[in-house]
Amino acid sequence: MDEELKSLIKVWISAIISISYCYYIPPRIKSGVPRLCSLCPVLALFLVLPLCFSSVHLSLITAFFLTWLANFKLILFSFDKGPLIPLPPSLSRFICFTCFPIKAQQNPKSQNHMPKLVFAIKVAIFGVLLHLYGYRKNLSPALLLALYFVHLYLEIEIILSFIKNVVCIFLGCDLEPQSNKPYLATSLQDFWGRRWNLMVPAILRPAVYAPMRRVSERRMSSGWALFPGILAAFIVSGLVHELLFFYLTREMPTWEVTMFFVLHGVCTAVELAVKKKTTVIQRWQLSPVVSRLLTVGFVIVTGGWLFTPQLIRASLSYRLLKIRMKQRLKAIEEDVWTAVESGWTEPCVKTKDGEYAPKPKEQWTETDKLESKFNSKAIYEIFNAINAEQFKLVQGCSSAKDAWETRIDHLVAIMRGLQLSKEEDLII
Template identity: 35%
Template sequence: MDAIEDELRNFTKVVFIVSLSLTYCYFISSRIPKGKPRLLSVLPVIYILTSFPLTLSSFFLQFYSALCIVWLANFKLVLFALGKHDNISALLDFILVIAFPIKIKAFQHNTNKESPTTSNTGSKCAFKLGLAFVINAFIWSISVLLYVLYKEHISSMNPIVVVHILYSTRMHFGIQIQFALVAALSKLLTGKELEPQFNNPHLSTSLGNFWSKRWNLMINKSLKSLIHEPIRSLFTPVLGRRWAIHPAILATFVVSGLMHELIPFYVGRTRPTWEVLWFFIINGLCVTIEVEIKKKASKSGWKLHPIISTPLTVGFVMATAIWLCYAELIHCGADVREIKEYGALVDYVKHRLRIA
């Protein structure tokens, strides 16, 4: 119980310092001309944010602070230094947009009254989002239960393969659940509509469709603005716009892989084995090949039906993720630590309720 309370105190300090640092960016850095001068002003904040997971001991907090603060928030601060996010008028909105994997939806001002058709569409979208969250939570809870049962009763048979499958499933759906909860909290605090974070990744019809339009759209937008578009512009005079897309795609996947390598480092304090990086390199190479194949296929009028392309796409991503993406976290015992933390948190809540 004392360990959890100490960790909560540490996390409260982290939240306070992050909020204070971003408040400095909002009031001071925003008044500095964009470009190098503003970037220099936010570099101390980037350094502070990068060190935060090292002050925490919980796997759950280390993982999500590395993902959302060290990676996403720092990327957004660089974009802020380049002139993005200047249109956010409220301090709370600025802090939440930088620190959380969210983006406030930009509305078109329309003086016409909302038609019944539009209203019905909005209701249906809200229902679908709620249903997706319930399904993700159900599958995640089943994967956790199966993992616990497997480790307790039959782990001696062939632990590594089954552990990788169950852990990959748990992480795949768990990330979507956590992001959805963060979005719900942000919407409650700001009262504003947010852009979707995921777009039914299980319906992806190609690798390009999965990575660019369906999976983790918040990180995707940052990578596109900070890596993909500048690299493509850099290579366009040399290769032409048609071929410049390939180094842009590969650079984006390499940077994403390197940033993902930081997560096992923060969680396990171990040297990287580069398995996560290879996962992204393999997927990036396959996306570049897929781009050329689709161009040739479209010229001949040939197109793979979604009934075939969807299971092939999702199957490939899941197979490579099971093989490589979460291997480093399993090597450093993150899968076991996570389950123990869930149990400890449940016991802590029960203890506090009994006291109350």
């Protein structure tokens, strides 16, 4: 935990220094490619910083804030576009608007804040969902899948709402909502463009959709040029999600997540093409309730087909590794496994000042030496059981317990809710 805290401090100090540079220097450089070149070192740094963590949560959150949001906003900033234009009046606002999925409200009086009661209800429902995972063996796979997506929505909503409120208090300004009741979407266009994670489409429109549409208009009419723009935006979103999954699992992408977004891009384009046929729309007009069920159902079903399998496989592989490693360590010697369970700390002695310092090795007792030996054997076996990318996360661990919990235990814990079949439940 101490190492993670140190990494967290170092990463965000580096991020703040880098964004401060972006606030003071690049605006003095001509917009376009010259300004983009001045930002390239920062963009590259933000790709690397999430790898500094061994914690899944810290790595994923940092990747979302810096690798995804900050990098795309800074690229748009290079061309005088996006949410960072006009330049915020203070460095603190520039840092917050760069890193976080927030945007200042243009007309604060026209929008209402989410009532505190609604937020409390969402937190309560989220707590109930976590409790339900304890009974997952008695739940059908379809219900588990639906619960997972409700879980995903509520977790994102709670985290982003918390960040929004903290930043709102810190900056003293009103901010736009991050989502707009996505469960009420009546179409895919409505879901992705106007309701779900609104900061993402606000970035992808000027960064991907608009340039692609302008290029396409050179070869086709304006009405048809929007379709390549839509597909390009969804493809880029898919690739970014593949990168986020890499930070989460540290495994090579399977491209299923990209296919999920490509599928939704194609379906959204087809949906818009059908809407252009007014006679078809008038003949097949659906009620809002049916439209909402079809839209949300399509997102859940396709998500279960393409979005979650990579997470499930990662969870399964780590649970298998956990079982095999436990038996292997016990086979070497029972005390080796005890070193993983109980943990090991370097022997210390109390100094004259009343503080503790490492005990000189010549003063180690036989028990100290044995405990160190068992810990070293356990670490050696754990290091040999993981790949090079995973080794980077645990190479600084001096305790076998820390190494175990860092790479083998935490992914199992975070993905337990994704166990959707009896075969997987057998190996928990």
